[in-house]
Amino acid sequence: MDDFLAARSQMALSLGFHIVFSCIGMVMPFFMAVAHYKWLTTHKIVYKNVTKAWSKGVAIFFATGAVSGTVLSFELGLLWPTFMQHAGPIFGMPFSLEGTAFFIEAIALGFFLYGWNRFNRWFHWFTGLVVGISGLLSGILVVAANAWMNSPSGFDYVNGEYLNIDPMQAMFNDAWFSQALHMSLAAFVATGFAVAGIHALMILKGRNILFHRTAFKIAAVFATVAALLQPLSGDVSAKDTAKRQPAKLAAMEAHFHTQQSAPLIIGGIPDEKNNTVRYALKIPGLLSFMVHGNFTSEVKGLDQIPANERPPVAVTHYAFQVMVGLGMVMFFIALIYYTALWKKRKWLESNWLLRLFVTATPMGFIAVEAGWTVTEVGRQPWIIYGVMKTADAVTPMPGIIYSFYLYTAVYISLAVIVTFMLYRQIKMVEKLYDIAPPDKPSNP
C-alpha cells in the first residue's frame, strides 16, 4: 500500500467510524425527547426508564462521536494539507458555525445527563431537545462542507489561484440541500431501525416486554416515517448528481455508453476494461426517465469522461446497489408497519413483524456506509470536483501506512468495547430500568 492509498484508507476509516456515532448522537436525543415528554405528561414510569436507559447509551455514543469528530478536524490537515490550505478559507463557514452548534450540543448534553432532579422538569426536557436540534444542525453543516467538495462554488479559480472568495456562497452551494436532506433522513432511518431491531429482539425473547415495547414503538415510528420519505430525497439527489457530476452518476449506474432511452442497470458485474456490465438486469428507458423525467432523453455515459477523470466504477456501482436495495427493503417494512398500525392491528402482536424488524437492525447503517462510499468514491479522482485532484492534496510525509495501522487498531478496539458495553446495557435493563411497583413482586 503506498502513502496515498494509506491516507485515503485512514480517512475512509475515520469518517466511516465517525458517521455511525454522529448519526446516533444526532437522532437518539429526539427519541429520548419523545419518551421524556410522555413521562412528564403521563407519569408512567416506563417512559422515564426508557429515557434514562437510552440516555446512558447516548452518553457513550456521544463521547465516542465527539472525540472521533475532534480527530477528524485535525486529520483533514494531517492527511490533506494542500487541500486544507486552499479549501479552508473557502468552505470554512459551515465549520465555523458547526463549532457553535457542536458547542451548544455539548453544553446541553451536560444539562440533560446530569440535570435529573436538579432543574425545572420542563427546562430539563428542553435541554434534551436542544441536544437533538444542535446535533442535527451540526450534521447538516458538516454535510454542507462535504457538498462543497462535490459542487465547489464561492470562488474563482484563475491560473491555479483561488480568488474572490465568498464563504456564504460556498456554504450554500448547489449540492448542500439535497445532500443534507438525504443524510439527515438516513440518520433517522439507520438509528431508528437499529434501535427498533434491538428492542424487537428483546420482545421476542420475552424479556421486560412493557419496557421494550414502549421503546420499540418510538424508534419504529421515527424509522419508518424517514424510510418512507427517503426514496423521494434519493430521487432529488440523483437528479442533482446527474446535472452536476455526470461521471459520478454514470459510475453509480454503471452506465458506460452515452445513449438515448438509457436503461436502468440493476446488479451485475461492471467490466471497466471492456466497458460493459455482465449479468445485470436492464430495464429499458428507466434511467432516462429517472434522471430527466422522459423515457427517451439522452443520459451521459462514462465514455464522455476522459479516462483519467473517471471514478472507480465497480465500487461505486456496488455500493449504490447496496444502498438502494436496502433502502427499498426498509421502505417496504415501513409500508407493512403502517398497514399494521391502521388496518391490521393484530399484526402488531405477531412475531413475524418483530422478526422483520430484527432482520433490519443493521440495514440502515450498512446503507449509510454504502451511500457515503458512493458520494466519496464517486467523486474521485477529485477532492474538489473539477479543481483539485485527491492525489495532489496528500501530505508529503512518508510512512502514513503505520498511522493507518494504528488508527485501525484504535477504532476496531473502540468498536468492540462500545458493542460490548451496549450488550451490557441491554442485559442490565431488567435490574436497572424495569422496576416493578413496590407492592407487586415482579413485572408482568
Add this chain to the structure above:
Amino acid sequence: MLNVVMIYLWAAILLYLLLGGADFGAGILELFTRRANLARTRKTLYKAIGPVWEANHMWLIITIVILFVGFPAIYTTMSINLHIPLSIMLLGIIARGTAFAFRHHDAVVDDMQIIYNRIFVISSCITPFFLGVIAGSAVSRTIDPYAANFADAYIFSWLHWFPLAVGLFTVTICGFLAAIYLVGETDNALDKGRFIAKARTTNTAAVISGALVFVAAYTENIPLAAWIFDNTVGVTAISLASLSLMLLWYYLYKGKVRIIRLLAGFQVSMILLTLTYRHFPNIVLLKNGKYLSLLEHRGQDKTIEALAIALLAGSIFILPALFYLLYSFQQKPKAPDSVKEKYTG
C-alpha cells in the same frame, strides 16, 4: 474584523488551557492519589467535571477551526511538520474521552473499570504533554519546511529539550489547575485539605518545571529570557504573576475557594500573555529564520469577515449557556419534584 478573530484565537487557547487543562489535570492528580483515597477522589472528580468535560474540550475545536479557516498556511505547516506529536495527542484525546465516558456509563461495574481507569490516567498525562510539545515546537525554530530528510522534517521538528520541557511544564500546570479547582468541589474538610496539599505540590512542580524550560531554552539558544524581560508587557505580566503566586499561597492556606481560582486563572493568563506577546503577530518561528504570521498568512478579507461574524454570533449562544452550565452545577441540587409514578403501561 481581523482583530476580532485574533482575540478569539487567543481567548480560545487560554480557555482551553484553563478549562481543558483543569480537566486533564484531574486525571493527572488521580495518578498521584494514594489507593486509600482513590475512590473518593474519583467521586469528587466525576461530580466536578462530569457535566462540563465535553464543553471544556470544545475550545480546542474552536482554536483549530479558527486556524484552518482564517490562517490555513499556519495550520497546514504545523499539520505537516508536527504530524507525529499531533497524532499522539489525538490518540490521547480519543483514549481519554472514551475512557472517561465508559467508566461512568458502563452498566456493569467490574474489572473493566481497572482498564478504563488506567487508560484515563495515562492519556490524561500524555495529551497535555504533547500539546505542550507542539506549542514549544512552534516557537523554537526547529520546524523546517524545506528539510531534505525524514528525521529533520518530521522528528527533529519537535524532538528537542525545549519542546519537551514545555510539555512537562504544561502537564504540571494542568495538575495545578485541577487541584485548585477541586479544592472547591469537595464536601468535607479532609478532602479539601488533601487537594490544598496537592495544589501546593503541583504549584511547586510547576515552578520547578518552569525553571527547566529556561534551562532547556538556554542550552538550545532560544532567547526565552529576552522574550520575557526585554519589553514592559512581559516584565509587568511576569511580575504580576509572581506577586499573585504569593497571594495564592496565602489564600490557599486560608482555604478561600473563589480567590484561589481567580488567582490561578490570572497566573496562567499572565504566563500565556508573556509567551505570546513578544512574537505577536508571529505564531510559528521557522528554522530558516522566517516565520508564519497572523497578519501575513491569513485568508482573504471576506473569509476573515465571515469567520468573525460566525464567532461573534456563536458567542451569543455559547457564552450564556456555558456560564449557566458552569454556575448551576456549582449550586446545591434542589429537592426533586415529587411525582406520582404510574406503573401500568
